[in-house]
Amino acid sequence: MQLYNSLSHKKEEFIPRETGKVSMYTCGPTVYHYAHIGNLRSYIMEDILEKYLRFTGLDVKRVMNITDVGHLTSDGDTGDDKMLKGAKREHKTVMEIAKFYTDAFFADCAKLNIKTPDAVVPATTCIDEFIRVISVLMEKGYAYEAGGNIYFDTSKLEKYYVFNDFNEEDLAVGVRDGVEEDGNKRNKADFVLWFTKSKFDDQELKWESPWGIGYPGWHIECSCISMQQLGEYLDIHCGGIDNAFPHHTNEIAQSEAYLGHEWCNYWFHVLHLNTNSGKMSKSSGEFLTVSLLEEKGYDPLVYRFFCLQSHYRKSLVFTWDNLDNAKVTFEKLIAKIAPLTADRSGDIDKAEYDRLMQSFNDALGNDINTAMGITVLYDVLKSGSGNATKLALIAEFDKVLGLDLIKKAEEKAASAGNDTSDLPAEVLELAEQRKAARKDKNFALADELRDKIAALGYEIKETRQGTEINKL
Numbered sequence: 001m002q003l004y005n006s007l008s009h010k011k012e013e014f015i016p017r018e019t020g021k022v023s024m025y026t027c028g029p030t031v032y033h034y035a036h037i038g039n040l041r042s043y044i045m046e047d048i049l050e051k052y053l054r055f056t057g058l059d060v061k062r063v064m065n066i067t068d069v070g071h072l073t074s075d076g077d078t079g080d081d082k083m084l085k086g087a088k089r090e091h092k093t094v095m096e097i098a099k100f101y102t103d104a105f106f107a108d109c110a111k112l113n114i115k116t117p118d119a120v121v122p123a124t125t126c127i128d129e130f131i132r133v134i135s136v137l138m139e140k141g142y143a144y145e146a147g148g149n150i151y152f153d154t155s156k157l158e159k160y161y162v163f164n165d166f167n168e169e170d171l172a173v174g175v176r177d178g179v180e181e182d183g184n185k186r187n188k189a190d191f192v193l194w195f196t197k198s199k200f201d202d203q204e205l206k207w208e209s210p211w212g213i214g215y216p217g218w219h220i221e222c223s224c225i226s227m228q229q230l231g232e233y234l235d236i237h238c239g240g241i242d243n244a245f246p247h248h249t250n251e252i253a254q255s256e257a258y259l260g261h262e263w264c265n266y267w268f269h270v271l272h273l274n275t276n277s278g279k280m281s282k283s284s285g286e287f288l289t290v291s292l293l294e295e296k297g298y299d300p301l302v303y304r305f306f307c308l309q310s311h312y313r314k315s316l317v318f319t320w321d322n323l324d325n326a327k328v329t330f331e332k333l334i335a336k337i338a339p340l341t342a343d344r345s346g347d348i349d350k351a352e353y354d355r356l357m358q359s360f361n362d363a364l365g366n367d368i369n370t371a372m373g374i375t376v377l378y379d380v381l382k383s384g385s386g387n388a389t390k391l392a393l394i395a396e397f398d399k400v401l402g403l404d405l406i407k408k409a410e411e412k413a414a415s416a417g418n419d420t421s422d423l424p425a426e427v428l429e430l431a432e433q434r435k436a437a438r439k440d441k442n443f444a445l446a447d448e449l450r451d452k453i454a455a456l457g458y459e460i461k462e463t464r465q466g467t468e469i470n471k472l
């Protein structure tokens with residue numbers, strides 16, 4: 001398959017180091033707040049990449065860290081500790097906050113059909129490993145102590161800015177956007193590996209180290225967790241484009257300095273989700289979460305579908321209108337699949353199956369072109385083959401797309417039940433409430449609503465075809 005590699009700035013044939021196996025690392029969330037849907041766009045697209053690699057028969061091991069210490073509000077090592085900020089905001093301990101938002105993150109992922117990585121590792125469980133790797137960097141002369149902190153010395157590298165062709169002056173790292181400059185740094189691009197002095201006063205989490213009691217910098221955790229779980233070589237490292245610099249740049253610096261050889265072959269970066277007023281963030285504008293989408297009546301998979309409609313290397317603009325359009329398109333798609341589920345008899349048309357499967361592979365194999373993959377889904381629906389062939393293809397495609405297409409189509413077919421178009425609005429409203437109550441397993445309420453419907457002169461019952469409502 002062809003995959004764009006941020007490191008080479010071009011599409012390349014993806015060749016794993018070890019035949020048939022892929023090691024894949026993803027930067028996980030900083031668990032001080034809910035993830036916004038912009039962050040989740042990255043995780044959706046990374047999930048598609050993982051699923052497609054598996055789809056082609058590769059054995060993938062994917063690892064994700066959970067940042068529960070060390071990430072400051074500025075990625076340039078300044079500002080407050082994000083975890084501490086979250087804990088203060090909610091009058092809880094850092095670990096309580098970490099647990100709560102880790103669970104919330106995976107609950108959101110589950111709703112979006114994002115597979116949980118094979119290994120999920122909180123940074124606070126690997127402190128000894130961070131200290132060990134930092135010690136090696138010190139021994140090798142890549143790190144220095146200044147003002148009580150340990151810094152990585154970027155001047156020791158032949159090339160530091162690996163993802164872009166900017167030079168140091170252009171970027172003026174750490175001083176962009178007016179963040180405070182750290183006078184301890186020998187070079188502007190240097191970054192903290194271990195904190196002792198700065199921000200130390202109210203730091204809740206701290207550990208003994210050869211350099212004094214303190215806590216790790218943010219960047220070191222991903223290098224260490226990746227190397228610990230996946231070894232000295234990594235096939236694919238993923239993350240949002242925000243992370244390319246400085247986070248991923250620093251990961252490469254410290255990993256390769258530690259290992260003494262190249263570390264990761266392919267870098268997969270997902271572009272931003274923007275709003276009309278600019279890049280989405282937790283601090284500006286409406287805080288868009290999966291829960292908010294649900295409160296507004298959207299199925300989270302509509303958001304997944306919305307993301308799949310465009311390419312991961314393009315910025316995507318989120319507006320409620322755009323989401324509404326995706327919702328309508330998604331519902332129409334399900335409505336087209338629904339009738340196929342009624343009659344699955346017949347043989348698979350092998351030639352047609354192979355042709356359409358090839359088209360799907362051409363789409364996804366071309367740098368994860370999900371929009372094209374969805375177009376192929378429509379080609380399946382338009383093809384002259386029988387239901388069995390169509391459903392088999394849709395089920396296979398959905399192993400990658402993760403849209404619950406067949407399940408939703410079956411539900412749609414079942415809920416079609418009998419014709420309800422001439423029933424009074426009041427009855428339909430009560431029937432909807434009853435459906436929700438049954439879904440929540442609140443059967444007492446469901447029975448109450450059935451009685452209310454009966455009082456209006458209608459009988460509601462479940463049949464194999466779905467819910468039926470008839471005049472009494």
Ligand SMILES: [Zn+2]
Pocket residue numbers: 026027028222247
């Ligand atoms: Zn990372």
